[in-house]
Amino acid sequence: MKMKLYNISIQSIRRRKSRTAFLIIGLLIAIASFVTLFIVSENVNKSIAESLDEFGANMIITPKSDGLNLNYGGVSIVGLTVENGSLKESDIVKIKSIKNKENLSIIAPKLFNKVTVKPENSSFEKNVIAAGVNFRDEIRLKKWWKVSGKFPEKSNEILVGNDIAKKLNVSLNQKISLNKKEFIATGILHETGSQDDGLIFIDLKTAQDLFNKKDELSLIEIAARCYDCPIQEIVRQTSAKLPDAKVTAIKQTIESKMAAIHSFEHFSFGISTVILVISLLVVFTNVNASVNERTKEIGIFMAVGFRKSHIIQVILLEVLISSIVAGLSGFFIGVGAAKIITPVLSMNAESNINYNYSLLFISVGMAILAGMLASIFPALRAARLDPTVAFRSL
Template sequence: MKLHNISFGNIKRRKGKMLFLVLGLVIGISTVVTLLSITESMTRNIEQRLNRFGANIVMVPKSENLSLNYGGIDVGGVSYNVREFDQEKLANIRTIKNYKNLSIIAPKVLGPVKVKNKNVLLMGVVFEEELALKTWWHKIGGVFPEKENEVMLGSQAATLFGFKIGDAISLLGKPFKVTTILKPTGGSEDDAIIAGLSASQKLLGKEGRLSMVEISAFCQGCPISEMTLQIAEKFPFAKVTAMKQAVMSKMQSIDMFKSFSLGISLIVILIGSLLVLVTMMGSVNERTREIGIFRAIGFRRGHVMQIILLEALLLGIIGGILGFGIGNLIAYGIIPLVIKDGMFVGINMNLGVISILMAVALSLLASLYPAFKASNMDPSEALRAL
C-alpha cells in the first residue's frame, strides 16, 4: 500500500475532524485575503481621487526673493525679476527616467491686463490639458473656449466686471468673447481671465515663453521626490516642488490600515494554526493503535511522518483554495459598503498562489510536532492499546 493511499483513506474516515481542521485554515486565509483586497481597493480608490485633485508637481522659475504672499494675501509689493521657461524645452520633461509616470503636463503663461481700468490676471492655458487636470472646474453656463478669441472668466472676475456669457471683452485692445463663467472654486482662477496659451502669449508679448508648469504624476508607488529631482536636472533655472501633503496623508492612512489588517490577519492565522495543531494532536492520539501496527509491520519513522504530513499538505491545499475563494467573495460584498463608490479590483492570482502556499506552510508547520510524536511512538506501547 502506498503512503498517499493511507493518507487519503484517513482523511475519508475522519471527515468531521478534517473538516474542522480545514475550517481553521479557511478562516485564517479568507480573513487575510479579504483585508488585503479591501486595502488594495482603498488604494486604487484614493489613487483615482488624487488624480482628480490636480497637479502634485509644480515647476516655476527660480527667484532670489522670498514670497510675501500667504493664503492669497499679499503683504508686500516686491517686484520679482524672474526668468521664464522656453516653451520649446518643455518636451524635455518627457525624457526623465520616470517619464512613464507622468500623466498631465499643463503649461501656463501669466501676466496682468487692464479691464475697465482695473488690473486683472490673464492666465493662458492649453485648455485640453487644463480641463483634464482640473476636473473640479464646472461651468455656470456656456461652453469651454475652443477658439483663440474666446475666454472664460473666474466667478469673482465675472461678478466684479459684470460680464455675462456672450459678452465682448477687450484685452490690451484685442476683442475677445466670453464663452464660459466658472463656478467658484476657491482658487486663483476665481479672480482670473483664462484664455488660450498662444493668444495669451501674443497679448503679453511672451511668445514661446511659459510662466509655470503644473504636472500630474501621481500613481501608487510613484517616486514623486525622485521625479522632482529628475525634472529639476532638466530645468536648472526652475524651482520644482512636489505637492506631497495630500498624497502622503492619504497614503499614510492606507499604510496604517495595512498594518492593522496585517495585525488582525496574524492573530487569525495564529488561531487557525492552533486549531490545526490541536486537531492533528487529537488525530495522533486517536490513531495510537494504527500507528503501532504500522511500526510493527516495518514502517519506519520517516514513513509515519510522511503519512501525517501528506494529510496536512492535502488539507492545506484545500484550505488555501477555499479560503482564497471565500475571501474574494466576502471582499466583493463588503467593499461597496466600506468604500463609497468603491469597486472590487478583481481576483489577484498572485495573492491566490500566496494564499495556497501560506495555508500549506501553516498546515505543515502545525503538524510537525504531532508527526514527530507519532513517528517516535514505541510500537510495543502502541500495541498494548489493542
C-alpha cells in the same frame, strides 16, 4: 518505510473524510481570504492612485530667477514674475522625454501677467492677474471646477474667477476688455477657496500674443502617477532635463495620496492576519482532536515497531497533503472572489484585475507553513504518548 508511511497517511485521510474536510476548509478560508484581499488591495490601490494622481497637480515647475513670489496651489513659487519668464513651450517636449514619461498624466502650462480689465458699459477699470492656460488640460487637472455658463472654447472667450466676477459685477456672456482687447465671459467659476477665484483665465496662445510673450510660460503644473514610481525620481529626471528651472513636488498632496492608498493595504493586512490566526487555531484543534481519537491506532503502530519519528511523519504527512489541497483551492477561490469584488470597490465595472502567478506558490507555501506550525505540537504529543496507555487501548 517511507512508502508505507505515505500510504498510511493517504488511508487515514480517506477514512476521516469529514475531519480532513474540516481541516482543509479552515486553511482554505485563510488562504482564499489572503489572496482575495491581496489582489483586491493591489488593484484597488492602483485604481485609487490613478484617480488621485489626476485630481490636482503634484509637481510644479517654475523658473530659477529672482522676482515676485506667488503662492500658487499652496506652494511658494520663487522667481515667478509677471514681467519676465524663463520657461518655454519647448520645455514641455523635454519633460515628455524623461525616462518615466509614462507616469506623466497631465501637463498643464500657464502664463501669468498683469492685465487691465474693463467690463462693457462700465467706466471702472481694475488691474488683475490673468492666467493663460490650455483649457483642455486645466479642466482635466482641476476636476473640482464648476462653472456658471460654459468653459471657453474659442480664443476670444474667457473664464472669470468668482472674486473677480463679484468685484467687477461681471455677468455671463458679457463683453470684457483686457488690455483694450475685447473678450466674452462665457463662464464664471464657482467659488473654489483658492487663488483661482482671483484670476481671469484665457487661452494660452491668446495670452502669449496679448502680453507679447510668444512661447513663454510662467510655470508648468504636472499631475504624475506616483503609484509605481517615486515622485522624487520623476522630479530628479525632470530637473536633469530642465537645469534652469526649479522642479518642486507638492509634499502635502503626495502624502495625502499615499495615506489614502496605504490605508486599505493596512486594513487588508490586519484582516488577513486575524483570519490566519483563527485558521491556525482551527488546524491545531482539529489535529489535536484527531490524536486523541487515534490512541488505539498509535498503539498498533508502536506494537509493530514504529518509532516516534514515524508517528510524527504520519501525522505531518496528512497535514501536508491537506495543506497543499487547501493552498491550491484557496488560491483559485481567492482569484475568483477578487474578480467579483474589485470592480465593486473600484467603482469601475470594466476594471481588469492583475495578479502574478507567483502568488499561487506563495499561497501553497503559506498553507503548508500554517498547517505545519499548527500540527507540530499535536504530532509531538502523539509521539510522546505513553506506550502503556496506547497498548491498553488495543
